[in-house]
Amino acid sequence: IGLACLLGALLGTFMPWLDQERIAPFSLLPYAYIFGVIILPGTLVLCAIFFSVAALTRSFALTFAAALAFFVAEVLLNLYATPENGALAALADPSGRLAVMEETCYWTAIELNANLPWGLVLQNRLLWLTVALAALLLTLWRFRLDLAEQASFRFKWRTQGWQTPQPAIQTITPTHSFTPRATFAQFFSQLKMDLACVGKNPLVYILLTLGIVTVISEFQSKTGLLETPFYPLTSLMLPAFRYGLAQYVVLIGLYYSAELIHRERASGLSEIINATPFPDWLLLLSKTATICLIVNALLLVAVLASIALQAAAGSTRFELGLYLQAAFVYHGVYYCLLCVVAVVIQTLAPNKWLGLLVTLGVYIGLLSLGPLGFDHPLYSFSLPDAPYSDMNGFGHFSKPAFALLGYWGAFGVLLLVGGHLFYPRGNDAGLRERWREARTRIGSGVKLTTSLAAIVFISLGGWIFYNTNILNEYAMPRTRLQRRADYEKAYGRYDNAPAPSYDSINLALDLYPTERRLESRGSALLGNHKLAPISEFAVTVKPVLRVNQLAIENATLAQADAAQGFYLFRLNAPLASGVAVKMTWHATRKNAGFVAAEPDNALVANGTYLDTTDVMPMPGYDSARRITDNAERRKYGLPAAPRVAKLGDPAYADKLGFGVDSRSAFEVVFSTSADQIAVAPGALLKEWQQGERRYFQYKAEAPILPNLSFCSARYVVARDRWNDVALEIYYDPKHHFNIAAMIETAKRGLAMYSAEFAPYPYTYLRVLEYPKYRAAAKFHSGTVPFSEATGFVNDLHTVENADYGVMHELAHLWWGERITGAQMQGRWLLTENMADYSTLMLFKERYSPALAHRIVRGMLESYLKGRRDEDEAEVPVMYTENHGYLRAKGPHALYALQDIIGKDKVHQALRKFL
Ligand SMILES: [Zn+2]
Incomplete structure (x- = not known):
């Protein structure tokens, strides 16, 4: 496995999407170092220790416990290693990871490329190899080949069992019953057997323990500025369900689908079991339910661990409802769907190894859709991200999350129907045989389930598409970057071109929090603060703002690109130095329905925070949209990104951002819903209520930088x-x-x-x-x-x-x-x-x-x-x-x-x- 990982790392450097300029020439030495100094001794140490424990105790449970203890100790060691105790922790770590980190933490890129860490690493390896040798010697000394005596009570129990033998054949009068109740009982009996099978294997306990360890380590590692701990708020415990547990869910899906679906066949009992009278769907559903129960047990354990941590930290506010929602609704359903995919693949697969391989391929494929630039939720089968905020709840994330859960849920049902149709019942599981079998299984139940699920799938899919692609515009990540590249190509020449800057701003902002809509009306005086007259200049409006009206007096609109938010004004007569013109506008920022990517997280139901560029036009060109990564720029045919202007460059001496080079008078009437308070810079002059709306008038006491903020919340x-x-x-x-x-x-x-x-x-x-x-x-x-x-x-x-x-x-x-x-x-x-x-x-x-x-x-x-x-x-x-x-x-x-x-x-x- 170690060699395979190294080979993978080596192959990775040749992948075509990597920037080859950033990869150093191949050298064997680092690979040999990792194998000879890290992997080989590490494996030797672990094997020696666990072998010794197993040989000396002859107990699987104790060996397993030792492995678990080792793992937990490793996690704790990594968690509590600080710069002060770094050398000690480095020696104590059997994997050698901390020793390598301690040796190399201050190395620069050049040093990392040229040197290999020795010092502490060698000491660490020597120490642990000695420990391993000692363990093996101890085993050699203490191990005996004789059998241990059986525990006496067990023997007695057995003899008692033999003394009262049951008759081999009992007279049973079977009653034929195919009522739903009987089928239900069959299902539960099968479920019990499947669960018992899971419970006998230690893996499930390892996974549950890992779940707890993950929650604890995420909680411990979370610190604010200056390493201050967080208050144990429920909302802060929730991210662990997504970022900490997903990997274990994938493991559960992979392992248990293979194990359970092929269990009867693997144990050679499938002929007998398949000949017993039960409906075709029973085994499949029972196994699916078993896996879903494991997933939910993992979530439950994580919830309980989180609550215990909160209690240990002195909190009594547990917000159970929130936990249940976050764990079982926002994550649990989707996690179960991932397992359904695995179950259905295994059902179709001729053997579990091929099934495992295909499932792994599908999982990897799903995971790499996003990085490859395919991020539309209608096909990406991904977890709808719904971050929870104490201020705004699940807010605007809940609608798309529920829609997608319903959509993929219906898809899961369709998959299960497919799995049911092709579930192999009998020895001849060839493709043709399965087809013939499948056709006979299409009964009224299948038809009804399929059509209901299909209706939900199609109608929800249509509704999601209507929201993401018709109410809103969807662009793939590549297209979004292309748009930025186009903006630079078309208008880059206006970067740092002279523009008049704000002398005064007069705004009327109307915020509708529940609709997530904003109306911005205003006028501003733009003064020429340069030495030379200005004959034309650009005005930028963020594309999220829809411009209803934008005008500058004594100027004509020479170019308007609403999609990019670029407007070019040509003055009727050049604007002399020290003279100002008036700009007026009316713009709307609204969020209809929901989007597929990049939601508007600034304008929300409770807790809006917008800045100047979010609500109004800015004079000048927006250089912040520039793609900064040079490798990325090459792909879009752009030259290398210009460096930051030299210190003292007179052309940039007065540039603050956009075309702004001045401070400005500022006044705003900012309205919001009656239950919220709206805040902008300036002294509060007046506050009043009119109908369902609340108004606030702010005015800056002296000219301020046009770096404004607009907040509204309860x-x-x-x-x-x-x-x-x-x-x-x-x-x-x-x-x-x-x-x-x-x-x-x-x-x-x-x-x-x-x-x-x-x-x-x-x-x-x-x-x-x-x-x-x-x-x-x-x-x-x-x-x-x-x-x-x-x-x-x-x-x-x-x-x-x-x-x-x-x-x-x-x-x-x-x-x-x-x-x-x-x-x-x-x-x-x-x-x-x-x-x-x-x-x-x-x-x-x-x-x-x-x-x-x-x-x-x-x-x-x-x-x-x-x-x-x-x-x-x-x-x-x-x-x-x-x-x-x-x-x-x-x-x-x-x-x-x-x-x-x-x-x-x-x-x-x-x-x-x-
Ligand atoms: Zn700062």
Whole structure:
């Protein structure tokens, strides 16, 4: 098996879809290393130990328990290995995996290509080979060839059995009964036998244990920023059902379909059994039900393990209904369908090995449909993804999920009917024989079931198609990329072309949360802030917005591409420097029915969070749609992606994004449904209710960056004050844990950043929660939307109740909002690095220096580990382009600077700069 895996890895490098430029020339040494140092000794160690246990105890159960204990210990070891105890854990790991990781964790790509890890790995191998040798010697010494004595009670029981023999032939008067009740009884008796067969094999217990271990390890490994544990909310336990258990379901489908369907034939009893009077469908259904019961037992065990974990973590809110829905409806039905596929394939297969091979092929085929670019749910037979959010429930995912469950459920019934027709009952299972047999089995029951299932399958399929392809447009992933490539080819020349930018924005937004619809009407003054006059410029509208009206005074629409959202305006007379024109629009964003891919997760029933580009036109070209991967670009006939503009490039010195180069006055009347609160940047001027709608009027007190946020949900609001600043946290009532900590953090942050850098410019600071479909936090003027997955559900007790997210995003209101980097190299130094540095200093000065040092160490670790993905050359932090791993290096370097020359000097310079 080890050799086969190595061969697979080797063959994999020759696959045509890989970018051959990225593959190093073949070298035998690494393969030989893996086989000789990792696989061979590892196998030897495990075999020696388990063999010794088996030989010395002569008990299958104990050997099995030893194997299980080994496996659990391995999982725990991997879970609890930290940088501090890394060397020890590396030695303790019999697989050698941790030793290799410990040796290579800081290696760069070049080092990884050139070196092989020795040191700890050799020590580990020596240690475990010694253990294996000791185990074998012990066995040699203790093993005896004599038979152990039988337990006496067992012997007695047997003799008792012999003493009262039953007559071989009993007089039974059989009553012929073919009532449904009798058939039912037959079915249950068969089901009992099948279940007993499953229960006698230890595999099912291994699988159930693996299920529990998976749930535990997923729970343990889940941590927030700064490794803080999560509160044990039911919603956070649910992803394990999908990402942790699916692999075991596949195993169950593969193994038990082969085992059960061919059981009678394998044991040579099929002739007798098939001659007994029972309906043709009975065996097939009983075996299908058995496998489905195993799958559901696995889910049940996972649910119970999750609840136990929650209880152990001190929670009493178990949300049983939610568990049952998530486990058995959203996942269980689909998992059973996967098993039905396997059962039917095995029914048709002449023997179980061929059946296994075909099932495996079908599973792999289904799994690779997505990566190959076929993602329409009508043919992909995939699990409808329905993430659960405490704010929005299953939300807009539930309708397509139920439709697809019904659709594939009906398909499963059709498959089972097929399996029933071709189920081999008798010795001659040739193709022709089976055909003839199948025709005789088409009775009224089959006809009725088939037509009902077909009606459901076709009508639901039609309805899904109507939703995904008629109400909405469906494009395959390839087409979506093609569209981005087309956009760049057609309009790329307008990238960084001069455009007038916002001087003022006046918006009227009407949000209809239950319909997931938004009406955006507005006008804006676009001023020419360049030195030269502008005669034409582009306006971008996100394609999700349908433009009803878009006009610019004193300009004509020279080109309009609604599909791409590209509009070119030519001014009647060139717009002189310092002069502004008025743009007006009316656009609709709506979600009719449901889509096949890429659902709108920003505009939702409860917890809408939209930004400027989501609701209104932007002057300039959208360079964010560019395909960035160069291998991908080559496929679409695009040249290599342009690098980020050089630091100091005058052409990009004023470019903030799109064509925006200015701050703008801003005012909005934002309406939503009566039960929700709508929040936008600016001071709240007025709030009123009119019919079923609630209106909020916000106005920016001074010009702000047109980086706006629009949120609406059924919020609870926590209010407090810091000096003249109103602190408001808008959150979901289920997530009340950290509100006090967030407010305290915000106060300390406002106090320190204002004193050290510059006064806080707004009269308010708002933190808002939005659903976890996106897991990030973002800053807008005085407003910080936070994903429910990020800030609201971490247990902050281990970090002195300081909320890293609030600290970081608040710091952005100085580094990113007050001062903002142009679209060129080093932009991160001004934004992300400075925000992280400010956070570090806040930890150091207002919480504890020990905590700050812990974070700094973590940053160093993440930088050193991240370096290995650098495929060119590392650049100094002031020239960062989009090097993710340098995000940790910047604050680390700045922190070292204040350590060396003193905080006062560094902050004096920063104050001057701001
Ligand atoms: Zn940030």
